[in-house]
Amino acid sequence: MASPGYGKRSAPDQSPPRRSDFDHLPARAAYLASLLDRLCENAAMDAKTIAKSQPLYGQAAVRTTLNELGVAGHLRRVRLSVPPGAGVNATRWVVHTYWSRTARDDEWWATFLNGDVTPGAVASTPGAAEVQETGAEEPREAEEDPEPSRALPPRTANSPRPGGDSGPSTAYDTLARLGLRxxxxxLSAADCAALEQLAADWLTRGATPELLTGALVAGLPDPVHSPRGLVRRRLLDKMPPERTVVPPAPAATVAPGPRRALLVACTDCGVPGRPEALPGGLCRGCRSGPGVSRQPVHRPDPAVHALAVEVRAGMRTPQRGPATPGPTPAADPTLSA
Incomplete structure (x- = not known):
């Protein structure tokens, strides 16, 4: 998790998760995009933390991939000023990273960061738009499921599982999905039923299913001998406190404040600027540099690579010139005698 005020922020009006969300990206970008999409709110989004959280790519590769995801329309970094207060005497700047599973264009990001986004206006890549309009993705996923009767139904409520055919509650469903994470x-069905009331108490006290799952899977021992006992112990020990519900203030007493636009920061170098001045989330210097390119990288011809290897091998071989005849030694008179 990032420091308070920093980290990941999810953009509004995203399309539901699908297997083909990041098929339009290269392999490395698709891998890291799926990782970032599963992070919870306020999670750290810097290159160093992301490089530590997965085994395949280092900081340089992650930093380049974040630039590529910004150009593809999935990511924007913004700077926001926080007024003095809460122990801070001066205005400080925090950095948010807005993430969108649905790829957006520069115009949508500029409108959203200026505070003028319209709910329900979902912009995406052409491939994703075709899937949303035709609905061809849903039947394919249904056909690939060999046992649809065993699939978990959608989340319904935070209360314990009701009887009848209404399906499991959100608490039961969250526990059942722990094995996927x-x-x-x-956990077995009996384990989920036994622990369902404790999980429902979490949700009643304001915890989300993502927060509950993160608290249960963080820092696990290796191996876990009793999953049910460990989950029960963590549900009891980490139970959030009860919150007092404060009624909202009347609308008439709340004076609407001025709309404040966010200041976009370059994904690569961090220089601030207006959204219109940073298309793709990159400043002019980073766009013209050798960092991110919208064109795919082509590998060199194998024949050229082989020729380069041959030239390097010839340069490492010492060059010897022709032997120079030396002076003829004089005959020793003692030997002739």
């Missing part, structure tokens, strides 16, 4: 915490 962390195989060491795979």
């Amino acid at each position: 962390e195989p060491r915490l795979a």
Whole structure:
């Protein structure tokens, strides 16, 4: 998790998760995009933390990929001024990273960061738009499921599982999905039913299913001998406190403040600017530099590579010139005698 005030922010009006969300990206960008999409709110989004959280790519590769995701329309970094208060005497700047599973164009990001986005206006890549209009993705996923009867139904409520055919509650569903997030915490149906009331208490106290799942899977021992006992212990020990519900103030007493636009920061170098001046989330210097390119990178011809290897090998071989005849030694008179 990032420091308070920093980290990931989810953009509004995103399309539902699909397997083909990042098929339009290269392999490395698609891999890291799926990782970033699963992060919870306020999670750290800097290159150093992301490089530590996965085993395939280092900081340089992650930094380049973040630039590529910004150009593709999935990511924007913004700077926001926080007024003095809460122990801080001066105005400070915090950095938010807005993430969108649905790819957006520069115009949408500029409108959203200026505070003029319209709810329900979902912009995406052409491939994703075709899937949304035709609905061809849903039947394919249904056909690939060999046992649809065993699929978990959608989340319904935070209360314990009701009887009848209304399906499991959100608490039961969250516990049942733990095995998908962390195989060491795979629970049986009896385990989920026994722990359902404790999980429902979490949700009643304001916790979200993502927060509950993160608290259960963080810092697991290796191996986990009793998943049910470990989950029960964590549900009891980490139970959030009860919150007092404060009624909202009347609308008439709240004076609407001026709309404040966010200041976009370059994804690569961090220089601030207006959204219109940073298309693709990059400043002019980073766009013209050798960093991110909208064109795919082509590998060199194997024949050229082989020729380069041959030239390097010839340069490392010492060059010897022809032997120069030396002076003829004089005959020793003692030997002739």
